[in-house]
Amino acid sequence: MPTSSHSYPMSSGDDQHSYIHNSSYQKSGIDGIEEKTRRCILENFDLLSLNCNLSTIRIADFGCSTGPNTFHVVQNIIEAVKENRENSLVPLEFQVFFNDQPNNDFNTLFRTQPPSSKGEYFSVGVPGSFYGRVLPRNSIHIGHTSYTTHWLSEIPENVCDKNSLAWNKYYIHCNNLLEDVTKAYKVQFTKDMKSFLEARANEIVPQGLMIVLGQCFPDGVLHFETWQGVVVDRIGDCLMDMAKPGVTSEEAIELFSIPVYFPQFSELKREIEQHKSFTMEMMEIVSHPLEDIALSNEFMISMFRAILSTIIIEHFGEGVIDELFDRLAKKLANDPIDFKVCKKHVNYFILLKRK
Numbered sequence: 001m002p003t004s005s006h007s008y009p010m011s012s013g014d015d016q017h018s019y020i021h022n023s024s025y026q027k028s029g030i031d032g033i034e035e036k037t038r039r040c041i042l043e044n045f046d047l048l049s050l051n052c053n054l055s056t057i058r059i060a061d062f063g064c065s066t067g068p069n070t071f072h073v074v075q076n077i078i079e080a081v082k083e084n085r086e087n088s089l090v091p092l093e094f095q096v097f098f099n100d101q102p103n104n105d106f107n108t109l110f111r112t113q114p115p116s117s118k119g120e121y122f123s124v125g126v127p128g129s130f131y132g133r134v135l136p137r138n139s140i141h142i143g144h145t146s147y148t149t150h151w152l153s154e155i156p157e158n159v160c161d162k163n164s165l166a167w168n169k170y171y172i173h174c175n176n177l178l179e180d181v182t183k184a185y186k187v188q189f190t191k192d193m194k195s196f197l198e199a200r201a202n203e204i205v206p207q208g209l210m211i212v213l214g215q216c217f218p219d220g221v222l223h224f225e226t227w228q229g230v231v232v233d234r235i236g237d238c239l240m241d242m243a244k245p246g247v248t249s250e251e252a253i254e255l256f257s258i259p260v261y262f263p264q265f266s267e268l269k270r271e272i273e274q275h276k277s278f279t280m281e282m283m284e285i286v287s288h289p290l291e292d293i294a295l296s297n298e299f300m301i302s303m304f305r306a307i308l309s310t311i312i313i314e315h316f317g318e319g320v321i322d323e324l325f326d327r328l329a330k331k332l333a334n335d336p337i338d339f340k341v342c343k344k345h346v347n348y349f350i351l352l353k354r355k
């Protein structure tokens, strides 16, 4: 059977393999748009038009993981709202909703919250899939999500079915090499994006904001042409190599496909524009501070290990992880990724306003 759970949080805890210690790539992306986020809030978040007696601003970070990135995001949003505070007739307080899947490591999240957050805002953990409602109607003034919506709500059904045209064979993700597989992923992505926006449209107050940061492809670029696509394909190759001595099996690999889909820019734009509850105030490709840097093998391996360990362990068992990533290290050392040849994912920044 394909992997049954639909929730694969980032590596928990705060050891050397945890997301906390291996999320600096995402942190750089967040830092890169900090000023843009601040300006967007200053220009688009009008406390008076929301309610002149408003005294509690409610902020939600959807798919917050374990930190520390979410804490930076929240702090930046709060500072920007405070800069606007001369608009407000009453002193402001902040309540922050940290959302992620129920099996996210919320204990580590709250245990590692910066001391400065106390007194700055009141925290609430919100377990649940952001593809459905997780918060009350009309309760959120500013929603945020970063590097999350490429995770689909489920594995597109047919991609693990050997009898389907959309079977993903021995590939372990949507690398865009098989047209029917790409189509199946695209269908799921379209459904999920609609559910995400519908849920947020219910939760965010009229005139409230939703900020989305993520990765997509420039139009025409395919996943297997990018360094990220190459790394995941190599992880698949390592799993196949491990089937020979029986550590994994070909049957298990045939039933494994990671539920992640990166859309092309115009595809993403189309999906969002179709949703009529928000106006799109901004949708831009933004530079990522590390985009022109050839990353070290060690950096890439640690990053992918923190992102993919949960789903790999659930499907192949805990015992494969160390060997898998050791093998990946050897593969990348013997055959380094040529960053000059690889095409690039891009980062996008979207600002939506609830009508």
Ligand SMILES: C[S@@+](CC[C@H](N)C(=O)[O-])C[C@H]1O[C@@H](n2cnc3c(N)ncnc32)[C@H](O)[C@@H]1O
Residues within 6 Å of the ligand: 008, 009, 010, 023, 026, 027, 062, 063, 064, 065, 066, 069, 070, 099, 100, 101, 104, 128, 129, 130, 131, 145, 146, 147, 148, 151, 152, 153
């Ligand atoms: C790459 S991490 C990003 C974490 C953080 N936002 C950041 O920028 O560093 C993706 C996060 O999205 C969460 N996620 C994925 N699908 C989700 C869903 N359906 N509902 C809630 N969280 C989800 C994962 O559990 C994970 O914590």
